[in-house]
Amino acid sequence: EAGVTQSPTHLIKTRGQQATLRCSPISGHTSVYWYQQALGLGLQFLLWYDEGEERNRGNFPPRFSGRQFPNYSSELNVNALELEDSALYLCASSLGGRNNEQFFGPGTRLTVL
Amino acid sequence: GEDVEQSLFLSVREGDSSVINCTYTDSSSTYLYWYKQEPGAGLQLLTYIFSNMDMKQDQRLTVLLNKKDKHLSLRIADTQTGDSAIYFCAVFSGGYNKLIFGAGTRLAVHP
Numbered sequence: 146e147a148g149v150t151q152s153p154t155h156l157i158k159t160r161g162q163q164a165t166l167r168c169s170p171i172s173g174h175t176s177v178y179w180y181q182q183a184l185g186l187g188l189q190f191l192l193w194y195d196e197g198e199e200r201n202r203g204n205f206p207p208r209f210s211g212r213q214f215p216n217y218s219s220e221l222n223v224n225a226l227e228l229e230d231s232a233l234y235l236c237a238s239s240l241g242g243r244n245n246e247q248f249f250g251p252g253t254r255l256t257v258l
Numbered sequence: 259g260e261d262v263e264q265s266l267f268l269s270v271r272e273g274d275s276s277v278i279n280c281t282y283t284d285s286s287s288t289y290l291y292w293y294k295q296e297p298g299a300g301l302q303l304l305t306y307i308f309s310n311m312d313m314k315q316d317q318r319l320t321v322l323l324n325k326k327d328k329h330l331s332l333r334i335a336d337t338q339t340g341d342s343a344i345y346f347c348a349v350f351s352g353g354y355n356k357l358i359f360g361a362g363t364r365l366a367v368h369p
Binding site: 149151176178180187188190193195200201203235237245246247248249250251252 | 288289293299300301302303306346348350352354355356357358359360361362
């Protein structure tokens with residue numbers, strides 16, 4: 146069974162640009178989570194999508210947004226990129242609702258120059 | 259607010275046991291997890307424990323939970339060089355369906 150997949154593996158952007166990161170959950174999982182792993186800041190919760198709806202978001206500005214598609218895959222969009230957005234962005238999936246066991250993908254490393 | 263703390267570094271000799279410790283503040287956490295991250299990779303779920311358990315054993319891994327002291331530990335028996343990685347403790351915040359992570363403990367295994 147395929148795990149969580151993310152694309153691209155690496156992404157290089159310049160300040161002010163927009164970045165789009167993609168995630169495909171494990172088959173049968175309906176919840177998708179996004180986390181940011183920035184140097185010195187650890188792993189921070191960004192967003193939770195379940196059944197196509199945003200259910201919760203972490204303490205991040207509105208330029209971090211996303212969506213979940215009918216096939217449960219998800220996109221994370223980061224607008225007006227800043228240097229401090231450089232990080233590893235990890236996507237996780239779980240069975241829907243309040244199920245807590247989250248399985249992570251390999252991540253997308255975003256570098257903002 | 260919710261907080262999870264871990265020591266940052268642990269060095270052990272190959273074949274010895276490793277013990278990685280974690281403390282947390284959210285007493286309502288129902289599930290507590292250990293994840294492993296190898297260089298350049300995502301997070302691998304190693305094991306978890308439910309808050310009404312004291313101990314869980316899974317092959318070389320033993321998780322101990324002291325709910326009164328909000329202390330969680332991961333013991334790796336017969337530590338191998340392949341166990342070298344960063345280990346994250348995480349608690350599940352049921353109110354928000356999110357994981358709250360510690361800073362990670364870097365385990366170095368030497369011959």
